[in-house]
Amino acid sequence: LRLRGPATTFSAWYEPFPPASDGDPNERYSLDEVVYRSTSGGLLDVRHDMDALARFPGSYWRDLFDSRVGRTTWPYGSGVWSKKEFVLPEIDSDHIVSLFEGNSNLFWAERLGREHLGGMNDLWVKQCGISHTGSFKDLGMTALVSQVNRLRRAPLSRPINGVGCASTGDTSAALSAYCAAAGIPAIVFLPADRISLQQLIQPIANGATVLSLDTDFDGCMRLIREVTAELPIYLANSLNSLRLEGQKTAAIEILQQFNWQVPDWVIIPGGNLGNIYAFYKGFEMCRALGLVDRVPRLVCAQAANANPLYRYFKSGYTDFQSLVAGTTFASAIQIGDPVSIDRAVVALKATDGIVEEATEEELMDATALADLTGMFACPHTGVALAALFKLRDQGIIGTNDRTVVVSTAHGLKFTQSKIDYHDKNIKDMLCQYANPPISVKPDFGSVMDVLQKKLNGKI
């Protein structure tokens, strides 16, 4: 019975983001409406009835959420739906489309911190990529596809024929899997030759309609917005604030995994910039409702080849310029015109946050070093790790600061860059941590020869 939570009714709705200063203060929409923009054309945000939630003390919510971890009672075993009252409080559990996402490992990066980051002893990696489709997108997609499922079913019976997204490969994989689980058609717009083979095969295998377009992610994004305005296709990108309600649970999970202690820093790789805001929302909601007493400082890490937020930060947030993103090994964040730029700035300003960037060599070296201490990091995680190295060098992050690096995808989705790195096959890159395989003749003498040299540090 405890797992079911309080009998009180909670609710949530869409409001303009940021709250309109000159617009209609009463502008709000039911989550059952199909709407992605405010009347002024701005973003929307999901707002919760915080007064109703605040009728219960923080300790109540902590205990309730803790009681649901690892259970199979539908749908609370999911890391997202274990926080249902904070996500989509009104959805019927029968409408939820869940693959038991979340509850991801918080890895103590003990050796990386001690040996490579000046004796850091409280460094953690939140493994959001160890998930059903191999990225944190599952957290958002369970929320969004569940709501679509509710809209399509009686009594609402909305004429939604499919769900669509533009993608650098992870959103499309998550959308396709959740839609396939629910029997809802998925349509994905992918930038041709810019996503990994492992990412490409995911929507194909899950039966999505896959359009490979000869443009970049920003071009795909523009097209999907036009198409979803014309056709009864529901938009699944993080422009749609429903996604962020699921994604924010990763932040709550981190607090929970630290027994409701707040880390000092959380470093998040950023592309379209929904996730940094989702983390802020999760932390801030827990602070506002008394589950914790403060929020961590956030760092957004960008690839130097796709760094519009970094440049904006460096200008003191005075001059935002979108750009044509250059090629990066962190291909899922190769984005020059991020939809959630304004959300990211709110998150960073509210947490005394920082933006850092990483060159291709820095991100690949950071990835390789992490791997050498037992991880198998994706290049986006490498961007976040490289930012950590820089902030440690600058003395901004201290030796004893409790720091969490958010790993956003599984390294197995991005093996080609690792192969090229360890082959030392990347132009203008030293690949200083390369560990290429050694070809040896299949005889005892040759094998012994090689092993003796290796053991004596000669190769």
Ligand SMILES: Cc1ncc(COP(=O)(O)O)c(C=O)c1O
């Ligand atoms: C693996 C990975 N890491 C990081 C990001 C960045 O997330 P966001 O677009 O919410 O900034 C994305 C997607 O953009 C991603 O797929």
Ligand SMILES: N[C@@H](CCOP(=O)(O)O)C(=O)O
């Ligand atoms: N990395 C993303 C880019 C789109 O981001 P979204 O969060 O707005 O869907 C992807 O994998 O497609």
